[in-house]
Amino acid sequence: MATTRVDEAADEAPVSRVQRKRDRRIQEILTTAAELFGERGYDAVSLEDVAERLDVTKGSLYYYFPSKDQLGISAVETLGNRWTARLEELLAGLDGPVHDRLRGLIGEHISIAVRDYPAGLRMFLVPQDWPEQQRAVIKELRQRHDRLFRELIDEGVAAGDFTVTGVDAALRCMHASMSQSAVWFAGLEGQRLERAIAELTDTLMMLVGVMPGAGTAPDQA
Amino acid sequence: MATTRVDEAADEAPVSRVQRKRDRRIQEILTTAAELFGERGYDAVSLEDVAERLDVTKGSLYYYFPSKDQLGISAVETLGNRWTARLEELLAGLDGPVHDRLRGLIGEHISIAVRDYPAGLRMFLVPQDWPEQQRAVIKELRQRHDRLFRELIDEGVAAGDFTVTGVDAALRCMHASMSQSAVWFAGLEGQRLERAIAELTDTLMMLVGVMPGAGTAPDQA
DNA sequence: ACAAACTTTGACTCTCAGGTCAAGTTATGA
DNA sequence: TCATAACTTGACCTGAGAGTCAAAGTTTGT
Structure with missing residues (x-):
């Protein structure tokens, strides 16, 4: 503990204990804010609401952020990064035939979305509801998600597994449905939620030309 | 023109000349309001905005409606009724194989939505954005649209034309995609819009198990 | 123990949008 | 032409929420 000022030298990450504490606080605020924005929409949430859930007062928020x-x-941004990271991680951990990986990715995407990020989805639905600057962030996020799916689909198409025609439209439908799922499935739990997600996943798999019950290899033609 | 007070007797429709004028005014207001709500969302539109576009002042609106x-x-309601009526009319005018009718309905639905009712779509996306009472109206509207599609699909399934599994999920995806199309395609025009709509239609047809290029009867199995 | 840095508070201002209304303008019908 | 009903106006009230800030409270390093 005899650190006189060692960290002063390290020029990469934010370092001092006080800095870390500040960062943690900021994360707390962002998490809570994202939660609320997701629940009720950006406009409908006041900073007083955010402050209340954090058990502080509005003024505190302005100590960390210059404006709503x-x-x-x-x-x-934070929400999006966490979400995407989770998807990327999941995808990295998957192996086996493209079909199975895609199925896993879709299912998990919906599952994560509904369970952990109902918040995040709302912003995909009507980007215009958010202030100008957010839209750029949202757009980028969307593209990152898009890339994950597109790469997998391209791989499948190259391997001859999928028969997708019109990748763009298919991807759009997938995103639309996955985003909407947060609205549709809100309130469902346990078994019923499982089933709803499974059914939606099957349907979306159809969009890339892979029937749900068809097994891994289409050797019945 | 020698009407002394003939209309006083008719007890069904709103009658007097003054009444009709009032009704026309109300329709004007509703149309404009729906337009604006659709463009920017319910919360983001103030009555002053609505009044301005109508070239009157806020006070006038309160002469016709008790609250925002x-x-x-x-x-x-008005928007929904007009929209649904148009779809029902369209469907009534269609004939031929179920496949063609469904394709027509989907295409027109998107086309109408994007071109004439970008307004109306927004409310389907996140019903929570609207006040409690609107949601019931929205829900009913959704069900009416749903029914149009479902009946057609059921007919196709009965006739053995479609291989749809999980009608609910498929319908959901269709609605999600059609609603989102108003966001995706905003700004597109002419050829580009045509093509986008066509591609989306093809993709959605796939959801009910009918490949776009497969012709009317699947006699190639 | 204590000063400096960091954090929180709550009372304040400002603006904007919903809603009211008395007074004015315009249309209707006899 | 004129009384009456229909409509419109603009000034006003109100509450809510963004944003400010001096002062008070807490943590930190020495």
């Missing part, structure tokens, strides 16, 4: 919009942008 | 919410409900 800035808080909104950061919240969206 | 009531105006909102009526706007949603």
Whole structure:
């Protein structure tokens, strides 16, 4: 503990204990804010609401963020990063035939979305509801998600597993449905939720030309 | 023109000349309001905005509607009725194999939605954005649209034309995609819009198990 | 123990949008 | 032409929420 000022030298990450504490606080705020924005929409949530859930007062938030919009942008960014990271991680951990990986990715995407990020989805639905600056962030997020799916689909198409025609439209439908799922499935739990997700997954798999019950290899033609 | 007071007797429709004028005014207001709500969302539109576009002042609106919410409900209702009526009419005018009719319905639905009712779609996306009372109206509207599609699909399934599994999920995806199309295709025009709609239609047809290029009867198995 | 840095508070201002209304304008019908 | 009903106006009230800030409270390093 005899650190006189060692960290002063390290020029990469934010370092000092006080800095870390500040960062943690900021994360707390962002998480809570994202939660609320997701529940009720950006406009409908006041900073007083956010403050209340954090058990502080509005003024505190302004100590960390210069405006509601800035808080909104950061919240969206953080949420998006966590979400995407989780998907990327999941995908990295998957192996086997493309069909199975895609199925896993779709299912998990919906599952994560509904369970953990109903918040995040709302922003995909009507980007215009968010202030100008957020839209850029949202757009980028969307593209990252898009890429994950597209790469997998391309792989499947190259391998001859999928018969998808019109990848763009298919991807759009997938995203639309997955986003909407947060609205549709809100309130469902346990078995019923499982089943709803499974059914939606099957349907979406159809969009890339792979029937749900067809097994791994289509050797019945 | 020698009407002394003939209409006083008719007890069904709203009658007097003054009444009809009033009704026309109300329709104007509702149309404009729905337009604006659709463009920017219910919350983001102030009555002053609505009044401005109508070239009157806010006070006038309160002469016809007791509150913003009531105006909102009526706007949603009117819009929904016109939209559904148009779809029903369209469907009634279609004939030929189920496949073609469904394709026509989907294409027109998207086309109408994007071109004439970008307004109306927004409310399907996140019903929670609307006040409690509107949601009932929205839900009913959704069910009416749902029924149109479902009946057609059921007919196709009965006839053995479609291989759809999980009608609910498929319908959900269709609605999600059609609603989102108003967001995706906003700004597109002419050829590009045509093509986008066509591609989306093809993709959605796939959801009910009918490949776009497969012709009317699947006699190639 | 204590000063400096960091954090939180709550009372304040400002603006904007919903809603009211008395007074004015315009249309209707006899 | 004129009384009456229909409509419109604009000034006003109100509450809510964004944003500010001096002062008070807490943590930190020495």
